[in-house]
Amino acid sequence: MKNKLNKLKRIILQPKALFLLFLLLSMCVTITNVNQPSSITVGERMDVTIDVDVAPAEDAAYNIVFGVLVPDAWDIASNATVSYISDNGNGTMRLANGSDPDYKTPITDLAGIGENYGLVEWVVFISDETVSGANGVNFSGQIQLSMDVGTENIKTQLGYIVGTSGYGITQGETDIRFTPCMEVTGGANPVMDLCGPLPFPVTFQPAEYTYEDIIHIGFDATKGAEGAPTALIGATNVYLCAKAFVDGEMVEVCDNSDTTKMRSNGTDQWSASVWPRQLFGVLSDQEITDITFSFINENGDIEVKDPDTGEDFQIIANCTN
DSSP: OHHHHHHHHHHHHHHHHHHHHHHHSSEEEEEEEEEEOOOEETTOOEEEEEEEEEEESSSSEEEEEEEEEEEEGGGGTTTEEEEEEEETTOEEEOOOOTTSSSOOHHHHHHHHTTOOOEEEEEEEEEEOOOEEBBBOOEEEEEEEEEEEEEESSSOOOEEEEEETTTSSSSSTSSSSOOOEEEEOOOSSSSOOEEEESSSOOEEEEEEOOOOOOOOOEEEEETTGGGGGOTTTTTTTTOOOEEEEETEEEEEESSSTTTBOOOOOOOOEEEEEEEOOHHTTTTTTTTEEEEEEEEOOOOOOEEEOOOTTTOOEEEEEOOOOO
């Protein structure tokens, strides 16, 4: 009976032993500091240093896996250089390719894209040589990144992740650091602000209204799909192209008349005050059930619609009274 109990104890303890072994055999990586400019001029090369501490729990040699989150437009895959120095050796890093494990997908899943709303990507680099570690002997290092910042004015949040090939991109075996939003200046384009909520070109005032009210429509031509400018950027004049369903029949007002012409409130900023009954010629006993609109230029050959749907913008009566 005693032998059977001992055997049973060994079976019960085995999963715990495996779990403890898993905890012991790890390569704890910590990003202790990132030295990155808060602003830079278009066309310049940006140098960044990432300080790293490594705490090995086994005798092993692994490649360093390093990811950096940057705007797509920078195309750093074709221009960045990455190297490292450490207590356990120095070396260079190469761009990850198709023969390597897929690190980009788990990095994106684990880290996300920070405060950016889009138009950014994780780019992954791998050390050309392995770096050796000894069980219980911590060491420090520094990754040195140099990259072009493109030719456009942009605000963005950069991100950095460091891990090893032996443990892949998993929680606890990597470290992630997002830096404060930084800005690239000196370009010819309006600033593309990726650092914050997705911009939308249209505003309405007041906050609550019915189709019986005067509705003030604002249009910002700099805020198009995914933060890029709309097709009416730089337009001399902008006009409202509106449609409404009146007693079930569609009525359209879409021309370059004084009635539909929008007011200029500054460079690429436009507004119009609309009383739906007057705009669509609706009689007092008729009912408006739906209003949609877009923006056009004077010739009518350029049109801007809702960047999220590709359809007309909607005026939705939302008064709670």
